[in-house]
Amino acid sequence: MPNEARPSTGEQAKQHALAQLRQAILHGEMAPAQRLVENELAEQFGVTRASIRAALIDLEAQGLVERIRNRGSRVRVVTVEEAVAITECRMALEGLCAAKAAVAASDEQLTELADLGAAMTKAVTDGEPVTYSELNQELHARIQEFSGQRTAVELLERLNAQLVRHRFQLALRPGRPQHSLNEHLAMIEAIRARDPQAAESAVRAHLASVIEALRD
Numbered sequence: 150m151p152n153e154a155r156p157s158t159g160e161q162a163k164q165h166a167l168a169q170l171r172q173a174i175l176h177g178e179m180a181p182a183q184r185l186v187e188n189e190l191a192e193q194f195g196v197t198r199a200s201i202r203a204a205l206i207d208l209e210a211q212g213l214v215e216r217i218r219n220r221g222s223r224v225r226v227v228t229v230e231e232a233v234a235i236t237e238c239r240m241a242l243e244g245l246c247a248a249k250a251a252v253a254a255s256d257e258q259l260t261e262l263a264d265l266g267a268a269m270t271k272a273v274t275d276g277e278p279v280t281y282s283e284l285n286q287e288l289h290a291r292i293q294e295f296s297g298q299r300t301a302v303e304l305l306e307r308l309n310a311q312l313v314r315h316r317f318q319l320a321l322r323p324g325r326p327q328h329s330l331n332e333h334l335a336m337i338e339a340i341r342a343r344d345p346q347a348a349e350s351a352v353r354a355h356l357a358s359v360i361e362a363l364r365d
Contacts, residue, residue, distance in 0.1 A: 159200075162196040162197065162200040163196075163200045163203040163204050163207075165194065165196060165200075166190070166194045166196050166200050166201050166203075166204040167203075167204040167207055167208065169194050170185075170190070170194075170204055170205070170208060170214075171208060171211075171213065171310075174208070174213050174214075174224055174310075174313075175213075175310060175313050177313070177314065177317065179224050180224060181224050181225065181226040181227070181314060182223055182224060182226050183223060183224045184220075184221060184222070184223050185205060185214065185221065185222040185223055185224065186221065187201045187202060187205075187221070187222075205222045209222070211307055211310060212225060212307065212310070212311045213225055213310055213311065225311070227311050227312065227314070227315065229315075229363055229364065231311075232311075232312055232315045232363050233360050233363055233364065235308050235311055235312055236312070236356055236359055236360050236363065237356075237360070238304075238308055239305065239308055239309070239356055240352070240353050240356040240357070242301045242304055242305050242308075243289065243292070243293070243301075243305065243352045243356065244348075244349040244350075244352045244353050245296070245298060245301055245349070246292055246293045246296035246298050246301050246302070246305075246352075247292055247296070247336060247339070247340060247345075247348035247349050247351065247352040248296075248345035248346070248348050248349040249296035249297060249298050249345070250292050250293075250295040250296040250340050250348065251339065251340045251342075251343050251344055251345040251347075251348040252343065252345055253295060253296060253297050254295040254340065255295075258291075258295045259340065259341045261291060262288070262291060262292070262295075262337045262340060262341060263337060263341060265284060265287060265288045265291065265337070266288075266333065266334050266337045268284050269281055269284045269285065269288070269330060269333060269334075270330060270334070272284055272326070273326050273327055273330050278320050278321050278325075278326050279320070279321075281320060281326045281330075282316070282317060282320030282321075282326075285316075285320065285329070285333065286316070288333060288336075288337070289309075292336070292340065292352075293305060315363060319359070319362055319363070322362070325362060328358070328362075329355065329358065329359075332351070332354060332355035332358055333355065335351040335354070335355075336348065336351040336352055336355060338351075339351045
């Protein structure tokens, strides 16, 4: 947004700062434990300190920022133990979404899942882990979208935001994309077969594998 069109105060300014900060954290531009200095962020985003402070409060509620007494705010560090606990919750919610998608998805949406599976296979074959990671996240997002289970999707959005760094590190681990590819293809196959029980089981098996990898 051009500077002249960007509000510097009020709710719009807070939302602008919130969106920019959230994106920076999710894209890894701000690392875990990095200090978030209100004056610097206000200057960077062209808003007031009050807008930054309000945005940080919202990000704290989302689990992306933590406030340290007498030391200000920093990007929250998600431990392996927390990542495992979050993934256990994902297992229940994403399993539900997969089961719903197996029933609710249109034929066009099922084709889209098949195309994603083909693209993921190509990324693994070509040795492109970053592309594979992006397609992986897109697949999970599409399954959630096609489920029509909005409450589960909203809960997953918050959970997944806290896992970004762990998921990226897993994607870059040697051999991990090859290992997880078949799990994702099994998810796609079960949904395309319109078998809700098999779809839920495939998602649970995949996320159990993720938990095992996190603990390694």
